[in-house]
Every structure is written in structure tokens, then in C-alpha cells.
Amino acid sequence: MTKVEIEQAVINLFKQVITNSGKSYDGTVDNNTPIMGAESPFDSIDLVTFIVALEQMIEDDWSFSVTLADDRAMSQTISPFKTIGTISDYIEVLIKEQQ
Secondary structure, eight states, X not given: OOHHHHHHHHHHHHHHHHHHTTOOOOSOOSTTOBSSSTTOSOOHHHHHHHHHHHHHXXXXXXXXXXXXXXXXXXXXXXXXXXXXXXXHHHHHHHHHHHO
């Protein structure tokens, strides 16, 4: 799993959650796109849906079982849920730990 593959999968899933929620996002979707906070198009339900979908995608597509929202994630100095880039980086760390 390369960093680029992880980032692209996260971006695609972000777009899918937005579409499925019936919302739109006019901004560019890239590593700086917020997934949490005032700038994010996600409400709390969308964020939970996104996190669960990410965990499921990682298990289904890449055969790694990860838990993204746990004590470790919540204790990070910079939240892994801040942007697409931060969650992609966090996923990469979790996958590397299992290899």
C-alpha cells in the first residue's frame, strides 16, 4: 500500500460520503480538505459514517483490520481527523505497524 493509494482511496470515500449524504462540496478535494470542524462539509453523522466506511474499506480492500477512532487517535497532538492528509497519514502508520 503506497501513500498515494491510501490518499486516493480516502479522497474517493470522502466524495462518496458527501454524495450519499445528499450534500455538495464545491472545494477542491485534496490532502488539505477538512474532514472535521467548521470548514468541513461533514456533520457528526457524516464523520462517523466516513470513519466506519474507512475501516471497512481498509479491511475489505487491503485485508488490514484497523480501529481509527480509539484512545490512541484521540490522544494525538494533531488530530488524525483534521484533514484528508492527516487521516491518510494515520492510516499509513497503522498499516505499516501490521506489516
